[in-house]
Amino acid sequence: MSEQNISIYALGGLGEIGKNMYAIQYKNEIIVVDAGLKFPEADMLGIDYIIPNVTHLIDNLDKVKGIFLTHGHEDHIGALPYVLKQLKVPVYGAALTLGLVRSKLEEHGLLQETDLHLIHDESQINFDHVSVSFFRTIHSIPDSFGIVVTTPEGVIVQTGDFKFDFTPAGKHANLSRMAQIGKRGVLALLSDSTNSEKEGFTPSERTIGDSIIELFSRCTGRILFATFASNVHRLQQVVEAAKLYDRKIAVIGRSMVKVFQIGQELGYIRIPDGMLIDIKQCNTYSADKVVIICTGSQGEPSAALTRIASGSHRFVEIHHGDVVIFSASPIPGNTLHVNKSIDLLSRAGAEVIYGSILDIHASGHGCQEDLKLMLNLMKPKFFIPIHGEYRMLVQHGKLAQEVGIAAERIWLLNIGNVLHVSETHARLGGDITTGSVLIDGKSVSNIGSAEIEQRNLLSNSGLIIIVATIDKHSYQLLSGPSIVSRGFVYIRESGTLMNQAESHTRRVITKLIEEEVISTDDWKTKISQQLSVFFKQQIGRAPMIVPVIMEIETLQASTS
Numbered sequence: 001m002s003e004q005n006i007s008i009y010a011l012g013g014l015g016e017i018g019k020n021m022y023a024i025q026y027k028n029e030i031i032v033v034d035a036g037l038k039f040p041e042a043d044m045l046g047i048d049y050i051i052p053n054v055t056h057l058i059d060n061l062d063k064v065k066g067i068f069l070t071h072g073h074e075d076h077i078g079a080l081p082y083v084l085k086q087l088k089v090p091v092y093g094a095a096l097t098l099g100l101v102r103s104k105l106e107e108h109g110l111l112q113e114t115d116l117h118l119i120h121d122e123s124q125i126n127f128d129h130v131s132v133s134f135f136r137t138i139h140s141i142p143d144s145f146g147i148v149v150t151t152p153e154g155v156i157v158q159t160g161d162f163k164f165d166f167t168p169a170g171k172h173a174n175l176s177r178m179a180q181i182g183k184r185g186v187l188a189l190l191s192d193s194t195n196s197e198k199e200g201f202t203p204s205e206r207t208i209g210d211s212i213i214e215l216f217s218r219c220t221g222r223i224l225f226a227t228f229a230s231n232v233h234r235l236q237q238v239v240e241a242a243k244l245y246d247r248k249i250a251v252i253g254r255s256m257v258k259v260f261q262i263g264q265e266l267g268y269i270r271i272p273d274g275m276l277i278d279i280k281q282c283n284t285y286s287a288d289k290v291v292i293i294c295t296g297s298q299g300e301p302s303a304a305l306t307r308i309a310s311g312s313h314r315f316v317e318i319h320h321g322d323v324v325i326f327s328a329s330p331i332p333g334n335t336l337h338v339n340k341s342i343d344l345l346s347r348a349g350a351e352v353i354y355g356s357i358l359d360i361h362a363s364g365h366g367c368q369e370d371l372k373l374m375l376n377l378m379k380p381k382f383f384i385p386i387h388g389e390y391r392m393l394v395q396h397g398k399l400a401q402e403v404g405i406a407a408e409r410i411w412l413l414n415i416g417n418v419l420h421v422s423e424t425h426a427r428l429g430g431d432i433t434t435g436s437v438l439i440d441g442k443s444v445s446n447i448g449s450a451e452i453e454q455r456n457l458l459s460n461s462g463l464i465i466i467v468a469t470i471d472k473h474s475y476q477l478l479s480g481p482s483i484v485s486r487g488f489v490y491i492r493e494s495g496t497l498m499n500q501a502e503s504h505t506r507r508v509i510t511k512l513i514e515e516e517v518i519s520t521d522d523w524k525t526k527i528s529q530q531l532s533v534f535f536k537q538q539i540g541r542a543p544m545i546v547p548v549i550m551e552i553e554t555l556q557a558s559t560s
Contacts, residue, residue, distance in 0.1 A: 005153065005420035005422045006025070006153050006188070006420070007026075007420055007429070009023055010415050011023065011054060011415065012051075014413055015414060017038065017387075017388065018037065018074075018075040019036050019038040019079070020036040021035050021036060026149075026152075026153065027129045029065050029129050030063045030065060032057065034067070034069055034070055035076070035078075037075065052083075052434070053436060054083055061088075065089070066090040067089060070159075070160025071097055071139055071141050072143065077104070080101060080105070082437070084110055090116075090117055091116050092119050094119055096232065096262065096263070097143050099262040120134075121134065121136050130151045132147060133147075137159065137162035137174075138163055138165040139162055140230075140362075141231060142233065142268050146159045153423055154186075154423055157186050161194070162366055162374065163202040163367075164202075164366060164373055182376075182377045185379075186379060187380065187421060187423070191378075193392040193395070195363055195367045196388060197368075202367045203363075205237075208327070209237040212238060212241045216245050219288075220321070221287045222287040223322075224305065226295065226296050226297040229253065230259060235263065235269055239270065242291045243272060247288075248281075248282075249275055250279045251276070252292060252293075252294045253294050253295030256293060260293075280315055287319070287321060292316065298331055298334045298338060299337025299341045300337065305341060309344035309345045318348035326342070326353065329363070368399055372403050382409050383411070384419065385400075418432060461488065461543040461544065464484070465484040466546070466547045467550070469549075471552070483505075497538060504531065504534045508527055512526060523547065523549050
């Protein structure tokens with residue numbers, strides 16, 4: 001990194017949705033913005049989350065001044081528990097954001113050892129060379145902030161996720177502060193690109209509140225309302241609609257219950273006394289007096305609504321006359337899961353209402369006119385589109401040109417690229433170490449592409465285990481080979497094939513003995529290769545093959 005320039009780079013969030021993590025470095029001070037996760041692709045079997053590789057930050061730990069959080073969504077805070085196990089640095093965030101973070105850290109046993117700092121609109125954190133301040137934005141979760149990093153070379157602004165909503169469900173964005181920042185001069189702007197392909201302004205959350213009230217007015221049965229747990233404004237709108245129509249509220253889904261608790265503690269969710277009931281009490285009220293708020297708007301396999309749809313929830317089952325409302329758009333990759341839930345709910349007798357039927361969801365991300373407004377407010381010398389797949393970054397760059405930013409001042413970066421900026425110029429430097437880390441369970445996993453490939457092979461083609469016992473000294477075959485099949489063929493119906501496979505393996509072992517091959521690893525490799533060819537020739541496909549060679553010392557060998 002150049003000592004005279006500001007260095008800007010991403011550890012995640014470029015060319016992808018999620019896994020947001022960005023760094024701004026000046027001299028010996030690194031400001032990290034967000035530490036998010038993303039969800040695995042369909043072929044990443046057994047993987048729970050994907051987080052950024054923070055090797056570069058670990059190698060420069062003495063320079064990292066802290067992780068500054070823009071807001072409390074998983075794609076911005078979800079990696080924190082895993083990152084903080086490797087990177088013991090302070091964390092800065094607004095009230096709701098830190099409330100959600102505390103809950104996560106407590107689950108991982110990290111709460112007591114993490115240095116958390118509460119920030120607000122007027123906060124300014126000063127270090128030796130840089131200072132960090134904030135401006136309030138509008139997003140689909142309260143307490144969302146843009147971050148301003150001020151250095152002697154100039155000001156760097158990272159917007160976080162935002163839209164411009166002039167009739168918001170919560171607090172207003174601090175437009176005057178944004179204008180002041182722009183008037184003073186912004187050297188480089190990093191801005192959210194998620195909705196850069198969508199024309200116009202993003203609809204106001206107020207219109208969604210009106211739609212929810214309209215829906216409640218015509219529902220005569222029980223209502224099940226599914227949305228993102230973190231969409232606190234939407235949850236309050238449901239509370240207001242339920243209050244208007246004298247309905248009790250029950251909350252299910254671990255993350256939903258957690259957000260309700262934190263939201264009530266901080267005053268973002270306001271529920272009249274006696275309105276919130278336990279899910280077990282729902283059947284004591286008539287159907288037209290109950291609203292169940294639940295997780296599962298994305299068809300997640302373990303979410304509450306998904307279990308209700310499949311008939312596996314302990315306390316809730318679908319009745320004829322129930323109305324299920326999906327108040328969220330499917331995240332790319334989740335559409336099939338959502339459609340499956342809708343079908344199951346419909347089969348069970350529920351009326352299902354989702355986005356294509358009524359406008360019951362507004363994005364928290366700005367569309368093209370929102371993005372242009374941010375660019376006009378900030379007036380940056382250099383522009384770096386962030387948070388989006390590559391085509392979204394490209395489109396955001398085009399919008400920047402429309403508002404007067406020259407093409408040569410727009411930088412489309414990849415994860416790991418380092419952009420050096422100063423008052424007079426910007427240039428690319430060498431890349432840093434980056435990548436993705438796969439999370440399997442609660443720990444950072446060493447699972448790599450080879451293991452994922454093996455899991456996919458198991459999923460697609462099944463498993464064959466070959467067991468043979470040989471003499472430890474003479475390497476003569478004592479028993480076997482015998483074959484166990486799992487997910488490849490049904491052995492009872494494939495006896496001839498399995499007998500042929502055993503005979504073929506016996507011939508391979510005989511040849512290995514004749515050639516005096518004594519390495520069991522070589523045996524396993526040869527058996528796998530030859531048996532894979534055999535199955536390909538016989539039925540056109542091959543499973544994962546696991547040879548098990550057991551060496552024993554026979555009585556004859558031991559007495560001699």
